[in-house]
Amino acid sequence: MEFNPFVKKYRKGMRRVALVYPNRYVGGIANTGLQYIYAKINELDAVCERFYSDVFDGLRSVETATPLSEFDVALFSLQYETDYFKAVEISRNFRGLKIAGGPCVMENPKPLLRYFDAFFIGEVEGHVEEILNAKDVEDLQGLPGIYTGREESVRRVYAKLGKHMQREIIGYGAYGRCFLLEIGRGCIRRCRFCIVRQIYFPPRWRKREMLPEVGEDKVAIIAPSPSDHPEFREILQQYVDEGKEVSPSSIRADTLDEELVDLLKLAGVKTLTIAPEAASPELQEILNKGIDAEDVYHAAELARGRFDKIKLYYMIGLPGENFSDVEAIVEQAVKVKGYVRKVEVSVNPLVPKPHTPMQWLPFGGKENVKEGINELRKKLSLIAERCRKAGIETDVSGVREFILQTILSRGDEDVVEVMEGAGYRRFGKYLEAIDVSSELPWDFIDHGYRKSSLLREYEKIFNHSTQD
Ligand code: SF4
The missing domain is CATH 3.30.750.210 (Transcription Regulator spoIIAA)
Incomplete structure (x- = not known):
């Protein structure tokens, strides 16, 4: 059961807005942005109801079980690339105005251009009303943060943080x-x-x-x-x-x-969670996280007698990474286990994300992507096996999901076919290293950084990297 202080009855003439989170309720309800948008719309002469993938399969609202098709506008929140499949499926059931926002849209909305009328690039506080006043795509064009596929560039919008919501x-x-x-x-x-x-x-x-x-x-x-x-x-x-x-x-x-x-x-x-991301000094330098082994052991020392469990997060598939770097992860976890009863290690392959200095890197950390992926699998098995022997829990992901994330985050409009059943293997080009002089699908978004400064950071990766 949930407590909803904003729930509002529909009256004739009101605009009906569907707020769609194409993933499970537990994630959607824990999202502060969605909480804000929902409350804000219900303050206006409109009624907002929510849709989650695990409630009526995302096709009827949580509040009144009203079918999505009866709403005028659908606002989709895209938090993870893998939500695109469900987002596309839900959007096929809706004929009204479809607008998507969220971190994936701020990253690169190109793969979903076919399924949405517009995207909002940025933090929507302060713009909810003007967006809802738009009756069609033409009305939306030219509004701050709006991308319809026709704009040459869009400056990302950010909000001034005001007083926190009271309810x-x-x-x-x-x-x-x-x-x-x-x-x-x-x-x-x-x-x-x-x-x-x-x-x-x-x-x-x-x-x-x-x-x-x-x-x-x-x-x-x-x-x-x-x-x-x-x-x-x-x-x-x-x-x-x-x-x-x-x-x-x-x-x-x-x-x-x-x-x-x-x-x-x-x-x-109950659990102290630490994200060293890498265990060897060279890779820590590449990531620039600023957490070294000393910080990890100091944290473990502090946890002794106070916490039962430490959870450690790492990434693999970094440039120049070899098996000894992966063994260093296990060694670090074993050492941490000397301080607390339980240790859990979570390892994910790096997704070289748009807009970061790593955006030009190949997935898997090797020029030869196939070789990189094979190595990733071996490295993950090595970690799982060694940790098991040392009595350390592991949360080791499958590589496929991260391949998919990379393709969907770095892809262009053609990637939409993956959501239409084409299979991701045809889009292996998006896993490869990218030439730094090439135009990128997400270059049209102005996040306020200079590409030359990203490039300088990218070059630093290779000054540290030991890749042959
Ligand atoms: S830059 Fe990102 S990973 Fe680094 S501390 Fe900030 S949020 Fe965490």
């Missing part, structure tokens, strides 16, 4: 049943693989006085890197003092000290 829909989402507290957007760090930093630039924080009083027993603190917030500890302390369970979306290992670890324990955090 939200409370349902059982990815962080449990809780109030979502978005304390910041964007990131001050410069990790070379990270698209979040690029598409949510500039970093913005909500000051403590902008945060609401929360009635729920649990608060999820949301930001790309919450522990970088200048008042992070004060915010955490405030909600802990109010007797709430508080769960931050992630914590950087290099921000941990005894005081913070104690506070996290008091907040009810």
